[in-house]
Amino acid sequence: MRKIRAMMIGAHPDDCDLRCGGLAMKYADAGHTVKFLSLCDGSGGHQSMKRTEIAKRRYGEAQEVARKAGITYDIWDVPDCEIVADIASRKRLTRDIRAFAPDVIFCHRPNDYHADHRNASLLVQDASYLLIVPNFCEDAPALEKMPVIVYFYDRFTNPPFSPDVIIATDDVVDRKFDLYDCHKSQFYEWLPYTAGKLEEVPADDAARREWLHGIRVPRDGTLLTPETLETMRTGSSCEAREAIQAALYREKLIARYGKPYVFAESFEICPYGSQPDADALKELFPF
Numbered sequence: 001m002r003k004i005r006a007m008m009i010g011a012h013p014d015d016c017d018l019r020c021g022g023l024a025m026k027y028a029d030a031g032h033t034v035k036f037l038s039l040c041d042g043s044g045g046h047q048s049m050k051r052t053e054i055a056k057r058r059y060g061e062a063q064e065v066a067r068k069a070g071i072t073y074d075i076w077d078v079p080d081c082e083i084v085a086d087i088a089s090r091k092r093l094t095r096d097i098r099a100f101a102p103d104v105i106f107c108h109r110p111n112d113y114h115a116d117h118r119n120a121s122l123l124v125q126d127a128s129y130l131l132i133v134p135n136f137c138e139d140a141p142a143l144e145k146m147p148v149i150v151y152f153y154d155r156f157t158n159p160p161f162s163p164d165v166i167i168a169t170d171d172v173v174d175r176k177f178d179l180y181d182c183h184k185s186q187f188y189e190w191l192p193y194t195a196g197k198l199e200e201v202p203a204d205d206a207a208r209r210e211w212l213h214g215i216r217v218p219r220d221g222t223l224l225t226p227e228t229l230e231t232m233r234t235g236s237s238c239e240a241r242e243a244i245q246a247a248l249y250r251e252k253l254i255a256r257y258g259k260p261y262v263f264a265e266s267f268e269i270c271p272y273g274s275q276p277d278a279d280a281l282k283e284l285f286p287f
């Protein structure tokens with residue numbers, strides 16, 4: 001089996017977990033190598049902790065994710081809301097990507113609502129061609145082969161997300177919630193605060209872990225529509241959100257696996273990386 005090197009690049013230390021935590025664990029379980037990289041330090045993500053304190057806490061939370069998922073989790077020292085697609089960042093990212101030498105890179109789409117997500121996406125795209133250009137960042141040997149670049153799923157409609165790969169994640173979804181549970185400062189504090197739901201969060205560890213799931217999605221073969229799942233979204237995170245891609249792209253799941261699944265993660269090929277044919281896609285996504 002060919003060993004895949006997957007580099008997942010998000011703006012904040014929880015973006016990769018949310019967008020491709022299931023796929024990341026599938027890669028790691030199968031002996032492939034995964035790195036999450038957050039381009040911002042997470043220092044904006046709290047209502048009462050100081051920037052330096054929350055950044056340090058979130059670094060620790062990310063390292064717990066790394067241990068649980070069997071991956072590495074790097075975080076740049078750029079403050080939240082301050083990542084820009086400038087030349088210095090382009091060079092830094094080029095060096096980081098070359099050092100890891102990924103077969104496949106994952107990133108946000110460039111039409112995201114959040115400036116950090118947009119700039120993280122731009123940086124990956126700006127660095128993409130340069131990865132193979134020896135005279136750019138000469139101190140870091142250029143890659144010989146351009147990686148495939150894929151976008152995370154999102155719900156922005158201009159243009160709409162159009163998945164090329166959809167991966168069933170029923171077998172890892174509970175462990176994905178374990179990853180969310182590591183980000184205590186976010187899922188039990190900051191995100192409920194921003195949603196006006198801080199009062200809802202149970203104090204007890206087990207109760208809030210269950211609260212994280214929200215309303216349970218049936219796993220008895222009942223298939224819900226995206227509209228029904230939408231009505232089930234509760235709390236700061238929930239099973240319904242994890243299930244919505246499987247409902248939206250059910251036909252693609254059936255085409256891939258011969259049957260529907262309850263949970264899935266989906267990905268769109270970015271036009272600026274290597275363009276994989278069907279065989280290359282099978283090799284990169286062997287699940």
Ligand SMILES: [Zn+2]
Pocket residue numbers: 011012015114117
């Ligand atoms: Zn983010």
